[in-house]
Amino acid sequence: MSSNDWxxxxxxxxxxxxxxxxxxxxxxxxxxxxxAQSNSGERxxxxxxxxxxxxxxxxxxxxxxxxxxxxxxxxxxSMYHPDKVSTMGPEFNEIAQRxxxxxxxxxxxxxxxxxx
Numbered sequence: 193m194s195s196n197d198w199x200x201x202x203x204x205x206x207x208x209x210x211x212x213x214x215x216x217x218x219x220x221x222x223x224x225x226x227x228a229q230s231n232s233g234e235r236x237x238x239x240x241x242x243x244x245x246x247x248x249x250x251x252x253x254x255x256x257x258x259x260x261x262x263x264x265x266x267x268x269x270s271m272y273h274p275d276k277v278s279t280m281g282p283e284f285n286e287i288a289q290r291x292x293x294x295x296x297x298x299x300x301x302x303x304x305x306x307x308x
Contacts, residue, residue, distance in 0.1 A: 216283070216284075216287075245298070245301075246297075246298035246299070246301040246302050246305075247302075249268075249294055249295060249297075249298035250264040250265060250268060250295070250298050250299070250302065251264060251268070252264050258306050261299070261302045261303075261306070265295065265299045265302075268295045269292065269295050269296075272288050272291035272292050272295060273288065273292060274288040274289050274292060276288070
């Protein structure tokens, strides 16, 4: 291999490392309120409704309708469902499971707020 080939290999390895690190950092950004899950298998409790944290999790404005909440939930859950990353390794699967729990808890809180 020539020296140019080695430069290409090194640059591509660094770009791949950077890309993987960026993906991991993206998936690790999450709220702490869903990581505190009870041992009984129940979903974690989201913060008070006054915080409006479920709006942030679902990327919605505070004036969102029920249809918008459902659409946002479907969009988010399809992005982070653990089955989508099951072949990528245990760390991605763990992150996806945490995000899925967070999205489910936010959706449950949104449903409760519309029912009240």
